Amino acid sequence: MPPAESSSSAPVVSVRGLRVSYGDRLVLPGIDLDVARGEVLVILGPSGCGKSTLLKAMVGLLRPDAGEVLVNGRNVATMESNEYDRFVRSIGVLYQGGALFNSMTILENVALPLREHTSMDERTIVTIARIKLALVGLSKAETLLPSELSGGMRKRAGIARALALDPPLLFLDELSAGLDPIIAAGLDDLVVRLNHALACTMIVVSHELLSVFSIATRIAIMREGRLVALGTPDELRAATDPWISAFVARRHSRDAASQSWLEPFLVGPDK
Amino acid sequence: MDFTVERFATDTEMSLVVRLRGELLLTAAHELTNEIQRLLGTPERNLILDFAGVERADSSGVAAIVESLRAASRAGASLRLRNLHGQLRELLELANLGDLAVDESASAAVPTPVIETIGSAALEARERILELAYLHLQSLYWTFVGPLRGRRLREGEVSRQIVAMGLDALPIVGMIMFLMGLILALQAAYQLRRFGASIYIADMVAIALTREIGPLLTAILLAGRTGSAITAEIGTMVVTEEVDALRTMGIHPVRFLVAPKLLALVISLPCLVVLADIVGVAGGTVFATIGLGIPFETYMNRTIESVYFSDLFAGLVKSLVFAIIIVQVGAHRGFRIRGGAEGVGAATTLSVVLSLFFIVLTDLIFTALFYAAR
Numbered sequence: 001m002p003p004a005e006s007s008s009s010a011p012v013v014s015v016r017g018l019r020v021s022y023g024d025r026l027v028l029p030g031i032d033l034d035v036a037r038g039e040v041l042v043i044l045g046p047s048g049c050g051k052s053t054l055l056k057a058m059v060g061l062l063r064p065d066a067g068e069v070l071v072n073g074r075n076v077a078t079m080e081s082n083e084y085d086r087f088v089r090s091i092g093v094l095y096q097g098g099a100l101f102n103s104m105t106i107l108e109n110v111a112l113p114l115r116e117h118t119s120m121d122e123r124t125i126v127t128i129a130r131i132k133l134a135l136v137g138l139s140k141a142e143t144l145l146p147s148e149l150s151g152g153m154r155k156r157a158g159i160a161r162a163l164a165l166d167p168p169l170l171f172l173d174e175l176s177a178g179l180d181p182i183i184a185a186g187l188d189d190l191v192v193r194l195n196h197a198l199a200c201t202m203i204v205v206s207h208e209l210l211s212v213f214s215i216a217t218r219i220a221i222m223r224e225g226r227l228v229a230l231g232t233p234d235e236l237r238a239a240t241d242p243w244i245s246a247f248v249a250r251r252h253s254r255d256a257a258s259q260s261w262l263e264p265f266l267v268g269p270d271k
Numbered sequence: 272m273d274f275t276v277e278r279f280a281t282d283t284e285m286s287l288v289v290r291l292r293g294e295l296l297l298t299a300a301h302e303l304t305n306e307i308q309r310l311l312g313t314p315e316r317n318l319i320l321d322f323a324g325v326e327r328a329d330s331s332g333v334a335a336i337v338e339s340l341r342a343a344s345r346a347g348a349s350l351r352l353r354n355l356h357g358q359l360r361e362l363l364e365l366a367n368l369g370d371l372a373v374d375e376s377a378s379a380a381v382p383t384p385v386i387e388t389i390g391s392a393a394l395e396a397r398e399r400i401l402e403l404a405y406l407h408l409q410s411l412y413w414t415f416v417g418p419l420r421g422r423r424l425r426e427g428e429v430s431r432q433i434v435a436m437g438l439d440a441l442p443i444v445g446m447i448m449f450l451m452g453l454i455l456a457l458q459a460a461y462q463l464r465r466f467g468a469s470i471y472i473a474d475m476v477a478i479a480l481t482r483e484i485g486p487l488l489t490a491i492l493l494a495g496r497t498g499s500a501i502t503a504e505i506g507t508m509v510v511t512e513e514v515d516a517l518r519t520m521g522i523h524p525v526r527f528l529v530a531p532k533l534l535a536l537v538i539s540l541p542c543l544v545v546l547a548d549i550v551g552v553a554g555g556t557v558f559a560t561i562g563l564g565i566p567f568e569t570y571m572n573r574t575i576e577s578v579y580f581s582d583l584f585a586g587l588v589k590s591l592v593f594a595i596i597i598v599q600v601g602a603h604r605g606f607r608i609r610g611g612a613e614g615v616g617a618a619t620t621l622s623v624v625l626s627l628f629f630i631v632l633t634d635l636i637f638t639a640l641f642y643a644a645r
Contacts, residue, residue, distance in 0.1 A: 059519050088521040099516035101508075113520050161520075261367045262360070265340060267319060267351035 010073070012037050012169060012201050013058060017067035020050075020057050027053045028225045030067065040195050040202045042212045045222035046247075051205045052096070054222070055173050058203065059093055060084060071169070089117055092162030094172040098154035100146035106133065106157045107142035113164040132160040136190060152183035159190070163198075170194075172204045176211050184208065188215045209248070213237075221247065273324075274306050286317040288353075292324035295332030295359070303332075307339040311346045318343065323354040333362045403603050406525065410599060413526035414533045428531040436497045436532070437539025441546070443496070444489055448480075448547040451488060452554020455479055460563060469563055473573035476555035481578055482641075485548040486586040487634055490593035493540060494626035498601040501532060502622035505605025506615040514606070524606070533598045540594040541587045548583070589637050593630050600626045 011034035020028040027050045035041050043051050056062045058069050060076040069076045071087065079087060100109045110129040114120060120128075133139055136156040146154060155175070162170060175191065176184035188211040195202055195215075206212055212219060213233045221229040221236070221244060229236060229244050239245050275290040287310060293299065310318060320339070336352070343350035355363070418424060459475040505528055508514050517524045552574055559565045604622035608614045 056515070061515050061518060085521045088519050091519065093516065093519040095512040095516055097511055099512040101513060101516075112522075116520065116522050262352070262355075262363055265350070265352050266355060267353050 010037075011035055012072060013203065014070040014073075015054075015058065015067070016070065018054070018057060018064050018069060019066040020053055020062055020064050026225070028057070028064075031225075031227055033220060033227060033230070035201060035203060036217075037201055038195075038199060039217035040191065040204060040215055041218050041220060042204045042206055042216040043220045043222060044206055044209070044212055047207055049222045050225040051207070051222055052173055055171055055203065055205050059091060059171055060087070089113075089165055090167050091169045091171060092159075092165070092167040094155065094158045094162045094170070094175070096174045096177065098146065098158035100154060100157055100161070102146050105143050105145055106138060106149070106160075109146070109157060110161045110164055113161065117165060129160075129164065132163050133157070135163065135194070136160045152179050152187070155179070155187060156190070159187075159194075163194070166198070168200050170200050170202045172202060175204055175206055176208050177206070184211055187211075191215050274302075276310070285315060286319055287313075287315045288319045288321055290321045290324060293326065295325050295328035295335070297329070297331050300331040300335035303335045304338050304342075307342060307350070311342055311348055316348045318348060318350045319353050320350065321353045322356070322359065325359065328359040328362065330362065330366075332359065333366050336363060337366055399603075402607075403599065406529075406603050406606070407595075407599055409523075409525045410529045410533050410602070413523065413530040414537075417526060417530065422526065424531050424534065425527065429534050432531050432535030433539050435500075436493070436536050437543060440493060440496055440539075440543060444492055444543050444547055445550050447492065448485070448488065448550040449554040451484060452476060452480065452551035452556075453558050454554075455484070455551070456555040456558040456562075460558070469559075470565060470569065470573055472555065472559050472563070472565075473570050474577035477552055477574045477578045478582065480548050480551040480555075481582045481586050483586075483634075483638070485551060486544050486590045486593065487630070489540065489544050489547045490590060490597065490630050491627060493536070493543070493593075494597050494630060495623055497536065498597045498626045499619045499623050501598060501601030502605040502619045503615055504528075505602055506608035506618050509606060509608045510611055510615065525602075529598065529602045532602070533595065536594040536598050537591060540590045540597075544586055544590040545583075548586070585637070585641060589634065592633050592637075596629045596633065597626050600629060 013033075013035040015031050015033040018028055018031040019026075031054060043054060045051050053062065057064055058071075058076070060069075060079070063077055068078075071091075074083070074087070076084075076087065100106070101112070104112070107126070107129050110132050111125050114125045114128055118125070130139065130142065133142055136159050138153060138156055138160060141149065141153060141157070146157070149157065159172070162172075172191070176187050179187070191202065191204065192215050194200070204215065216233055218230065218232055219236055220227055223243070229239060229241070231239075236244065236248055239248065273292040275292070277288045277290065278285065289306065289310070291303070295303065307318070307320075320336070340350055413422070414424075455476045456472050459472045460469060463469050463471050463475070505514070508528070514524050514528075517527055556567065556570055556574075559570050560567050601622050604618045604625070608618050
């Protein structure tokens with residue numbers, strides 16, 4: 001076992017010079033980021049800035065062009081398939097749309113990782129799956145199919161499935177995107193409670209400012225594939241950078257350069 | 272919309288001032304572009320558009336102004352806007368299309384050299400074939416070797432797939448093969464009757480069916496029915512990130528999604544082919560006994576005499592290969608989906624077309640080997 005794992009102060013996830021592109025399109029030119037044990041790190045940024053790409057690279061779904069993602073000191077991209085299997089059993093991932101399997105009921109969805117990776121008997125598996133569903137407040141929906149759920153319920157079922165194997169590390173992609181503010185607030189609350197109750201590290205990707213400040217231990221702000229700010233919510237509120245403070249204050253910031261493309265073409269009395 | 276064009280001289284240069292009056296809406300916008308084009312043909316290099324008299328404008332008006340600016344920039348002339356105010360100015364401000372000097376229509380139309388097109392197509396094809404080969408090995412591993420090493424397939428999934436792929440296809444396969452038997456008998460009768468050899472219809476129908484038409488037509492039907500379904504199912508799961516979810520749950524997508532289907536079709540397709548052969552012969556018998564009055568017993572005896580076990584067997588072996596082609600081409604296209612629901616539609620079509628191509632190609636190879644072995 002590598003020494004990094006025994007020391008609790010070492011970062012759980014450590015991203016070093018990560019560079020990712022889709023074909024010719026460079027999405028992440030280079031990211032450095034450390035995630036401490038037990039914290040809720042929110043990766044924040046406007047849509048299309050590379051947040052979800054970063055998350056996919058962290059869980060090993062995308063192969064980086066350069067740089068590395070170390071989880072407990074081990075490089076995710078170069079793991080042998082056996083080691084990768086062990087690694088994914090120690091993480092839980094919530095996808096944007098929940099990514100529940102449509103042909104299975106909610107209970108079956110949550111039970112699937114347990115069936116695949118443990119040798120527990122049927123009754124224990126169902127009991128555990130029910131506990132996870134109760135944790136996210138979906139006890140009554142266990143026999144429903146994903147298509148019969150609302151968007152918020154699908155997200156919660158996705159969280160329950162991500163929690164199935166009690167992973168110490170959770171990745172939540174677009175936790176509250178497309179949900180109404182009340183349901184979104186409920187999910188935020190859920191994240192905070194789970195973080196306290198299960199003592200797991202959480203990496204949350206979001207573009208919703210509403211929730212971020214209430215759940216985050218630290219916030220990383222991304223813009224056009226780069227990390228432009230990293231700090232506690234209070235530090236970011238006090239930030240002086242105009243783009244960051246505009247973003248944090250939920251203002252749309254126009255670059256000075258693009259203020260008026262018309263200007264050079266105007267002439268006459270009005271100019 | 273009216274235009275008034277005025278010459279206007281300052282100390283240093285001559286300008287043309289175009290005063291606009293009225294509403295800058297659909298047709299007027301077109302007139303404006305034409306007018307500017309005309310003026311750009313004149314020696315004057317300084318144009319000013321005066322909007323003081325413009326009462327109303329919509330996006331076509333905005334487009335006309337942007338187009339005019341573009342045209343002027345391309346012609347190396349200067350076009351300036353005057354008295355631009357209110358709503359029109361805001362609309363223009365929002366229509367920030369980037370560098371006006373760049374003519375997108377021209378840059379998009381640059382043709383790729385033929386050699387380059389052929390080369391990149393060849394590289395692409397090579398990569399697809401390698402991917403397909405890799406998927407092929409993986410799915411064979413997870414279907415036939417994995418279960419022996421304790422990685423069992425999903426419980427009940429194989430039987431569910433056999434019902435969906437095989438049992439549910441029975442009516443359509445049966446119907447089409449019965450009609451095919453009739454058609455074969457009719458075609459044979461047309462030729463053989465001239466030689467007074469109508470009884471050989473039985474040989475003709477039985478041999479054609481068992482050797483060729485039974486396996487081929489069944490596979491073609493299943494490529495359309497099952498292959499497309501596999502692509503659509505897996506493709507949709509890629510789009511909704513369900514395949515990613517499988518990976519990060521430590522469940523191999525090929526084992527979870529492809530292996531049960533492969534096993535199910537490898538079992539179903541040969542069964543369907545046997546049924547197809549029988550129903551086809553039945554179709555031929557119906558025509559021969561009712562249409563031509565050949566006694567049922569005579570026809571059956573000829574059929575049994577003409578069919579060799581090796582023909583039947585060759586047909587079944589072929590159908591195994593066809594089953595593998597249908598599942599793997601379907602799955603490969605599904606995993607490769609890019610670009611949402613539209614991508615699923617395109618991939619489904621391509622999956623069926625590719626399956627058919629590989630099926631016919633395999634059939635040719637088998638037939639050639641069979642011919643050479645005689």
